[in-house]
Amino acid sequence: MATFPDYKDIYVFVEQKGSQPAEVGYELINKARQLVESAPELGYKVVGVLLGDNVKDKAADVIAHGADEVIVVDDPKLKDYSTQFYTDALVQVIEKFKPSSLLTGATVLGRDLAPRVAARIDAGLTADATGIEIGKDIKLGVKEIPNEDALLLVTRPTFGGNLFGTIVCPNTRPQMATIRPKVFDMAKPDYSRTGEVIEFAPQWNSTEPEVEVLESVAKEVGGIDITKADVLVGAGRGAEGCLDLVKELAELLGGEVSATRAAVEDGFMPKEVQVGQTGKTVRPNLYIACGISGAVQHVAGMEKSDYIIAINRDPEAEIFTVANEGYIGTCEEVLPVLIEEIKKIKAA
Numbered sequence: 001m002a003t004f005p006d007y008k009d010i011y012v013f014v015e016q017k018g019s020q021p022a023e024v025g026y027e028l029i030n031k032a033r034q035l036v037e038s039a040p041e042l043g044y045k046v047v048g049v050l051l052g053d054n055v056k057d058k059a060a061d062v063i064a065h066g067a068d069e070v071i072v073v074d075d076p077k078l079k080d081y082s083t084q085f086y087t088d089a090l091v092q093v094i095e096k097f098k099p100s101s102l103l104t105g106a107t108v109l110g111r112d113l114a115p116r117v118a119a120r121i122d123a124g125l126t127a128d129a130t131g132i133e134i135g136k137d138i139k140l141g142v143k144e145i146p147n148e149d150a151l152l153l154v155t156r157p158t159f160g161g162n163l164f165g166t167i168v169c170p171n172t173r174p175q176m177a178t179i180r181p182k183v184f185d186m187a188k189p190d191y192s193r194t195g196e197v198i199e200f201a202p203q204w205n206s207t208e209p210e211v212e213v214l215e216s217v218a219k220e221v222g223g224i225d226i227t228k229a230d231v232l233v234g235a236g237r238g239a240e241g242c243l244d245l246v247k248e249l250a251e252l253l254g255g256e257v258s259a260t261r262a263a264v265e266d267g268f269m270p271k272e273v274q275v276g277q278t279g280k281t282v283r284p285n286l287y288i289a290c291g292i293s294g295a296v297q298h299v300a301g302m303e304k305s306d307y308i309i310a311i312n313r314d315p316e317a318e319i320f321t322v323a324n325e326g327y328i329g330t331c332e333e334v335l336p337v338l339i340e341e342i343k344k345i346k347a348a
Contacts, residue, residue, distance in 0.1 A: 004100065007173040008150075010097035011033060011047045013090065014062055015109055017081075017249075024105030024181040026065040031065040031184040032103060039134045042150050045069055047099065051089055053079035059197045064189035069196045071097065077204070081109055082090050084210050088114045092202045092279070094121060098176045101152045103132070106178035114178050124169030125176040129279075130183055130300055131155035135168070157277050157300055164296075177348050182227055182281040183304070224256050226273050231255025232237065232284045234275060234302065237262040238291020238331055239313065243269075245335040246290055252342050258282065276301040291331045294319030311335070 010032040014025035029046055037342040043081040045068035050059060052074065059070040071093055077085045081152045090113065094102065102117075106128050118125035135151040151168055152175040158165040169175045204261040226232060235243060239264060250257045258293035259269035261276055275282055277299040292298060294310070294317050302308070303322050308324035313330045327334045 004173045007100045008042070009045045009097075009099050009101075011071075011094075011097075011100065011102045011174065012067070013048055013052045013104040013110070014048045015105055015107060016050065016052050016055060016058065019052060019058060021050070021058055021061060022105060022107065022112075023186055024107060024179075025062075026316070027181065027184045027186045028103045028105065028179060029066045030187040031061065031179075033187070035134050037130065039150070040209070042134075042280060044150065045101070047071060049073075049090065049093055049102075049182075050299050051086055053077075053276070055334050056197070060191070061189065062194050063195035063197075064191045066187055067195055069198060071198045071200050073200050073202060075202070077207075077209075079217070080213060081211060082211070082213075083112055083116055084206075086113055087120060088205050089135060089202045090117050091120050093200060094174060100150050103172040104174045106177045106180040109133060110178050115287070118176050122267045123172045123174060123176055124167075125178070126154040126156055126167040126169075127178050128289075129154045129156045129167075129177045129179045129264070130164070132177060132179065140183075151175075157296065158235065180281050182283050184281075210268050226256050226258050227280055229256040229258075229282070230285045231288075232258045232275075232282060232286070232302075232305075233288045233290060234258045234260065234292055235290050236260040236282070236292030236298075237265070237266065238293075240266060240268045240291070242332050245331065245339065249290075249335060249339055249342070252339060252346070253286070255284070255286070260292055260295075287305065289319050289323065290335065292319050293317050293321065303319075311338075312332050 011299045012032055015022040032046045048062040048067040048070040050072050053076050056072050056074050059072055062070045068239045073089045104114045133153045154167045154177045231248050231253045235246045239246050258273045258275045263269045264271055264274045277300045281301045283304045283305045287302050288309045290311050308323045310319040310326040311334045315328050
């Protein structure tokens with residue numbers, strides 16, 4: 001069994017655009033902070049990796065969100081995302097500093113960058129994780145993994161979301177994983193925290209870009225980002241016949257309407273409001289699931305909501321296992337009563 005005494009610490013790639021770090025990087029730093037505090041015997045630190053142009057001043061924000069150190073690669077070639085230059089830079093950071101684990105957001109950028117880096121350094125990568133922990137007293141078959149090796153246990157949906165598997169990479173370092181936004185909480189920044197900022201200058205394999213971007217056109221985004229909503233009313237296949245009631249309930253509560261994959265594929269709701277494994281991950285204060293069965297693919301995207309109310313005609317529906325409160329009945333029966341009661345409360 002391979003051991004890696006020279007590899008330590010948990011590194012987090014802090015994605016940024018226009019010199020503004022993405023929230024998913026801070027979410028992963030907070031989770032990394034929890035991991036190192038759960039295993040103090042390792043003596044690990046949380047290290048943020050910040051790539052870009054004129055981004056050094058953002059290192060203080062990364063430290064405030066929980067990092068002990070920040071490695072800054074500040075270069076004009078990194079102003080806009082480039083698979084070529086970002087891969088070159090991140091690979092050199094890994095080879096120089098030897099992290100035990102490297103976490104990346106499962107964003108469009110992260111899903112492009114992480115596998116390229118993993119292939120370059122011949123490391124294992126678990127994609128679209130929903131949970132990560134540090135293993136203790138782990139056995140793989142008859143092989144026991146020493147605690148000092150800090151084996152990362154990465155959980156992700158598999159077999160179309162019907163099962164969850166825990167993935168380990170015992171024979172390579174760093175252990176790499178991409179994690180979807182909103183899976184973990186982002187800690188409130190503490191600007192009294194201090195940490196070391198390390199500037200790193202990579203040696204470019206080539207200074208000429210293999211792909212030249214001639215123009216970037218910002219996508220026009222209509223409506224609201226459901227990941228920012230405090231209240232969501234989710235519509236499943238069982239609510240397709242009363243979407244007007246679903247929308248009325250959302251408006252009464254000052255929230256937004258979301259949907260399951262089934263409702264989107266049936267043509268009743270747009271893709272941008274889809275919640276679940278193949279949609280968005282949300283964490284509202286209140287999530288009302290209307291006519292939603294509770295399939296693991298959907299639950300993976302909303303189970304971290306603070307309070308979940310389920311409406312379903314099937315008393316054995318899986319959605320009730322994750323709900324804090326449930327109503328048995330069709331949406332056509334329950335929603336009008338719920339809406340009327342809310343109106344009475346608001347009028348009082």
